[in-house]
Amino acid sequence: MTFTFQPEDLKRDSSKKMSHQHLFPLAMEEDVKTADTKKANRALDHEKENTRSICLLEQKRKVVSSNIDVPPARKSSEELDMDKVTAAMVLTSLSTSPLVRSPPVRPNEGLSGSWKEGGGVPSSSSSGYWSWSAPSDQSNPSTPSPPLSADSFKPFRSPAPQPPPDDGIDEAEASNLLFDEPIPRKRKNSMKVMFKCLWKNCGKVLSTAAGIQKHIRTIHLGRVGDSDYSDGEEDFYYTEIKLNTDSVADGLSSLAPVSPSQSLASPPTYPIPDSSRTETPCAKTETKLMTPLSRSAPTTLYLVHTDHAYQATPPVTIPGSAKFTPNGSSFSISWQSPPVTFTGIPVSPTHNHLGGTGEQRQHTHTVLSSPPRGTVSLRKPRGEGKKCRKVYGMENRDLWCTACRWKKACQRFTD
């Protein structure tokens, strides 16, 4: 499961930063990304590339259907859709470039090509596309792609509701995309490109590159005069993000690191908890600001987390209750499983409240208690009836049965 990285995420601040750092270059430069060996990143890459290929196909379809050149203006937006890699850098200048249309030149072409081969439709790209597009239409073509990126971008969104200097509309639109998945109109082409400000503590999301550039220029770079003059510096402060209306799917696909093609099958039926789960890292990583949504998220996350923790429990925190750190990540772990023959210091489970909300605690509780520990209680349930000691009292100890005298299980008044 891919979310093995999450525990880390919870534990280490540094790892949080890392993930963001990965993201940043991701938007800026693909090369950097490829050098990465981390599994998670690879997965990310894969998914992202997949998205791109899909987008490319999308464009292709349009080209094919019209069989003529697409007007530059229209193409520019589509271009952004697919060329995530160069988006930030080339965005402004690239928009009208005819170069992009020639398939062989495009860096992504290789991907889409291989994909086509895999599909067994090498003959014409259009046919290949269509055979595939039918199911995708239902499920949403981009299902596999953005889980990670989308996830990690969400955190930025939390602070967004702050005073929106401009583009209030875009803001609303963005949240629509993120949270109102059931919007039917988005079903068909659920990919939407947004531009996210990467400026610290900003995270503004706008729908147009120009908009975000302007935002960065004016708000962050302090460029007065709203002239559209740009030295390109803004490019470094925003990134392009693909928003998938079915953001829910993202959560799931990240849960099950299957091949993207597989996950294409059944996006619509994703359970709600997953969507909230994707939300989790945000609240944790970025600001501590908790939206109602994100607040519910940790619950689920901790569920997962707990699972791992559970196995690690015995050796870890319990005996060292003194050393218990209010880290938040380990609180659920420390829940002691009663049946275990634990010679360590008994620890009251109450300290597990550390996590925070009662809701979380409840969850942890249920989860942990549910998987019955294989060990049955070594002690047999206490005898109900009165025993020698009780009957005769300490003063008549000689009347006790031997077992009772020996502090063994009473033999006289057996249950």
Add this chain to the structure above:
DNA sequence: GCTGCCGGGTG
């Protein structure tokens, strides 16, 4: 805190 009794020590 009382009580039952397990686990282990001693002779």
Add this chain to the structure above:
DNA sequence: CACCCGGCAGC
């Protein structure tokens, strides 16, 4: 094995 007891855990 008989006897004893420390200490855990249910009540």
